[in-house]
Amino acid sequence: MGFLSRKKKNREPAVLEETHPLEEELQGMEEAVPERAANDYEPEFQDDIDVTVPTAGPVPDEGSSSSQAAGEDPSSAPPADEAAPSDAESPAAAVEEEEPEATAPASGVEVGSLRVEEALNGAGKADDDDEPGDARMKAVDLIAPTRLDFLKPQQEVEPEQPVDQPDVIAFANQKGGVAKTTTTLNLAVAFAESGYRVLCIDLDPQGNLTMSQGIDPDKVEHSLYDVLVNDMPISEIIVEREIDIAVASIDLAGAEIAMSTKIGRERTLEKALKEVAADYDFVCIDTPPSLGLLTINALTAANKVIVPVQCEYLSMRGLVQLQNTLRMIQENLNPDVRIEGILPTMLDTRTIHAKEAVEILEENFGDLVFQSRIRKAIKFAEAPVKGASVLKYDSESSAASYYRDLAKEVLANGSA
Numbered sequence: 207m208g209f210l211s212r213k214k215k216n217r218e219p220a221v222l223e224e225t226h227p228l229e230e231e232l233q234g235m236e237e238a239v240p241e242r243a244a245n246d247y248e249p250e251f252q253d254d255i256d257v258t259v260p261t262a263g264p265v266p267d268e269g270s271s272s273s274q275a276a277g278e279d280p281s282s283a284p285p286a287d288e289a290a291p292s293d294a295e296s297p298a299a300a301v302e303e304e305e306p307e308a309t310a311p312a313s314g315v316e317v318g319s320l321r322v323e324e325a326l327n328g329a330g331k332a333d334d335d336d337e338p339g340d341a342r343m344k345a346v347d348l349i350a351p352t353r354l355d356f357l358k359p360q361q362e363v364e365p366e367q368p369v370d371q372p373d374v375i376a377f378a379n380q381k382g383g384v385a386k387t388t389t390t391l392n393l394a395v396a397f398a399e400s401g402y403r404v405l406c407i408d409l410d411p412q413g414n415l416t417m418s419q420g421i422d423p424d425k426v427e428h429s430l431y432d433v434l435v436n437d438m439p440i441s442e443i444i445v446e447r448e449i450d451i452a453v454a455s456i457d458l459a460g461a462e463i464a465m466s467t468k469i470g471r472e473r474t475l476e477k478a479l480k481e482v483a484a485d486y487d488f489v490c491i492d493t494p495p496s497l498g499l500l501t502i503n504a505l506t507a508a509n510k511v512i513v514p515v516q517c518e519y520l521s522m523r524g525l526v527q528l529q530n531t532l533r534m535i536q537e538n539l540n541p542d543v544r545i546e547g548i549l550p551t552m553l554d555t556r557t558i559h560a561k562e563a564v565e566i567l568e569e570n571f572g573d574l575v576f577q578s579r580i581r582k583a584i585k586f587a588e589a590p591v592k593g594a595s596v597l598k599y600d601s602e603s604s605a606a607s608y609y610r611d612l613a614k615e616v617l618a619n620g621s622a
């Protein structure tokens with residue numbers, strides 16, 4: 207039995223003739239407690255009224271069936287509510303079947319006040335009716351108003367203040383020894399020389415980047431392992447050197463397995479970086495020579511990827527696999543990540559093979575290949591031994607200029 211129908215019957219004698227005795231009793235109760243309920247109760251209940259009426263009332267189908275059964279003009283019925291449920295189990299459908307004499311919708315306030323009255327008077331009649339709508343409005347619902355919280359108007363949420371996001375660049379290539387670490391460090395230092403605030407992240411269990419800054423990965427107390435596995439704030443493992451560096455340790459090798467059962471394991475680094483996002487213009491992530499969970503964390507946290515490629519034919523074969531991984535990341539985890547550029551490294555311009563390798567790169571990847579070239583130089587092998595970048599180790603060397611040129615090119619492409 208529907209509230210709307212009862213209300214209508216109370217007002218129209220023609221319908222009352224067919225009314226069940228319970229309805230008359232209900233009418234008596236309503237008169238004993240007149241319109242008071244509509245105005246006197248808590249605002250959240252008023253919210254309930256407005257929300258409930260369109261879906262619980264018989265409005266939608268009256269024009270097509272109920273009104274016609276009562277001999278009324280269907281055209282006078284209110285427009286059908288698209289949101290009203292139409293299956294037989296829905297409250298609206300139940301009302302239609304049981305109360306064909308219902309002729310017009312009551313207002314939301316009337317419906318609401320009737321519900322309040324029933325609830326305050328014990329709702330005994332409503333219980334007899336077995337209607338879903340009645341069951342929702344038992345007194346217990348009013349005693350526990352928090353259950354109606356979802357009906358309250360949404361509080362205006364203050365827009366978040368835009369935070370300057372750093373450019374997060376992952377240096378990735380699953381092939382080993384192609385100058386990922388060398389490029390991460392020296393490009394980062396070149397950015398820092400230009401006045402940018404730079405954080406390097408050593409996501410490689412080999413700890414080569416950490417070592418390149420004179421830090422022994424075997425002796426660090428806490429490392430990215432603690433950040434990724436134990437949710438330690440990343441600020442606690444950042445060490446200041448030429449640039450700030452979030453250090454690796456050998457136990458990072460166990461991080462992939464330790465993280466494997468973690469919910470959101472691919473986004474762990476991305477989340478950790480939020481803590482320090484406002485402190486840096488660039489975050490440069492060195493990755494291991496694999497496409498495992500650590501590299502996936504880097505690609506998920508990054509918005510750009512730089513792919514160092516040794517200028518040898520065999521080194522370029524893995525690029526297709528890297529592209530596939532990146533596509534998977536874009537589709538599932540990070541739609542914003544893109545390849546910033548492919549960087550030919552360890553270029554020996556004296557060999558024809560190296561020249562051909564660069565040509566093959568450009569033919570296949572076009573503009574994605576950086577204009578900058580990182581040529582072979584012994585200084586790149588010497589500098590890490592001194593715990594320094596090439597830019598610090600021999601600032602005036604041509605080796606240092608390769609990475610300064612690369613920094614200019616990246617900045618010109620619109621970074622930071």
Ligand SMILES: Nc1ncnc2c1ncn2[C@@H]1O[C@H](COP(=O)(O)OP(=O)(O)OP(=O)(O)O)[C@@H](O)[C@H]1O
Nearest residue numbers: 382383384385386387388495552581582583586587
């Ligand atoms: N332009 C260069 N000229 C000569 N040697 C270089 C150059 N760049 C890097 N190297 C040397 O090549 C070796 C490998 O470089 P690097 O460690 O940067 O590669 P990687 O891709 O990080 O290796 P891995 O995959 O093992 O992490 C290092 O000894 C480094 O000093």
Ligand SMILES: [Mg+2]
Nearest residue numbers: 386387410414
């Ligand atoms: Mg490396």
